[in-house]
Amino acid sequence: MPTTVRAAVCREFATPLTVEHLTLADPGPGEVRVRVDAVAICHSDVSYADGEWGGDLPAVWGHEAAGQIVEVGDGVGFDVGERVVVTLIRSCGECSRCQRGAEVACGERFALDRLTPLSDADGRPIDQGMRTGAFAEQVIVHASQIVPIDEDIPAASASLLACGVITGVGAVLNTAQVAPASTVVVLGCGGVGLNVVQGAALAKADTIVASDPQVAKLDLAIHLGATHAVDPMTDDITTAVDELTGGRMADYVFIATGAPAALASAERLVGTMGAIVVVGMPATGVAGQFDPGALAARNQRILGSKMGTSVIARDIPRLVSRYHDGGLELDGLVSRRFTIDEINEAMDEVRSGAALRNVIVFDHGGG
Ligand SMILES: [Zn+2]
Numbered sequence: 121m122p123t124t125v126r127a128a129v130c131r132e133f134a135t136p137l138t139v140e141h142l143t144l145a146d147p148g149p150g151e152v153r154v155r156v157d158a159v160a161i162c163h164s165d166v167s168y169a170d171g172e173w174g175g176d177l178p179a180v181w182g183h184e185a186a187g188q189i190v191e192v193g194d195g196v197g198f199d200v201g202e203r204v205v206v207t208l209i210r211s212c213g214e215c216s217r218c219q220r221g222a223e224v225a226c227g228e229r230f231a232l233d234r235l236t237p238l239s240d241a242d243g244r245p246i247d248q249g250m251r252t253g254a255f256a257e258q259v260i261v262h263a264s265q266i267v268p269i270d271e272d273i274p275a276a277s278a279s280l281l282a283c284g285v286i287t288g289v290g291a292v293l294n295t296a297q298v299a300p301a302s303t304v305v306v307l308g309c310g311g312v313g314l315n316v317v318q319g320a321a322l323a324k325a326d327t328i329v330a331s332d333p334q335v336a337k338l339d340l341a342i343h344l345g346a347t348h349a350v351d352p353m354t355d356d357i358t359t360a361v362d363e364l365t366g367g368r369m370a371d372y373v374f375i376a377t378g379a380p381a382a383l384a385s386a387e388r389l390v391g392t393m394g395a396i397v398v399v400g401m402p403a404t405g406v407a408g409q410f411d412p413g414a415l416a417a418r419n420q421r422i423l424g425s426k427m428g429t430s431v432i433a434r435d436i437p438r439l440v441s442r443y444h445d446g447g448l449e450l451d452g453l454v455s456r457r458f459t460i461d462e463i464n465e466a467m468d469e470v471r472s473g474a475a476l477r478n479v480i481v482f483d484h485g486g487g
Pocket residue numbers: 162163164165183184283284
């Protein structure tokens with residue numbers, strides 16, 4: 121039987137989301153229905169809702185979720201009742217990209233890619249935004265999108281593992297494979313950038329320079345393992361990195377902001393043999409410039425990193441154990457909790473940069 125769920129729907133870009141009752145289809149083969157306990161608001165949700173990236177409307181966004189399996193389709197190797205993280209990474213495990221460890225770039229088309237499981241009260245289809253649609257009491261996702269977690273991690277903290285944490289930490293450990301004792305610069309200390317800082321600390325980088333115009337975020341970066349913090353409004357980061365490295369400059373520069381100026385500054389900050397790693401998501405059409413001659417002469421690399429090149433079944437359990445042994449901060453990254461009816465206020469705080477991660481929590485009553 122299809123299920124009725126309350127969900128926050130985007131019917132027109134740059135207007136408030138409306139909380140409506142939607143119909144959620146039954147899970148098909150290989151799919152699961154998950155009761156959402158917590159869903160974090162990512163900057164991507166705001167970018168989509170503001171119309172920066174286009175996409176089909178009406179839609180339900182939300183892609184950083186944690187919850188509990190309530191129904192499984194045929195051929196699913198998970199059980200009802202299991203607690204899981206729900207991600208947007210839907211993968212076949214068999215195509216050439218999956219085989220190369222890039223599930224994030226899986227080329228397979230799934231039944232859920234062809235037909236949304238969501239429809240409104242009039243029976244009209246509602247797009248499942250970012251393959252998840254988790255601004256809703258329940259979701260239908262492909263089983264490849266979920267990873268079981270233990271009972272000891274709170275749902276709000278666990279939800280962050282679905283996007284911000286794997287994107288940031290994975291950019292360091294998977295995409296760039298930062299070597300111990302490296303010098304790492306992180307431009308932008310939002311939800312992703314702070315997790316790049318955490319990843320650099322896990323990779324045992326010696327020098328981790330965090331840069332952000334918001335002092336509160338710099339303080340958090342230091343708490344998470346940054347060795348130096350630079351406020352670009354008052355200090356010149358190029359000078360700072362030059363002094364810290366004796367002129368060698370950084371081994372890795374992570375761009376964790378959508379600001380177009382970051383690419384230009386990254387080029388000045390990266391040293392010989394260094395890598396620029398682009399993890400920020402600027403608006404569609406934003407372009408950067410670089411000097412190809414200098415890039416070649418200095419043997420440098422520019423790397424794109426989508427979702428931290430994560431293999432979620434491998435990476436999320438590792439991150440959960442680091443959380444339990446104190447090596448990974450999650451609880452402190454949650455700014456505030458909201459109900460689904462307060463989602464527009466929660467989105468506004470993310471839009472303004474005031475919040476790190478606001479989380480929508482659901483009270484399902486009785487369980
Ligand atoms: Zn996200």
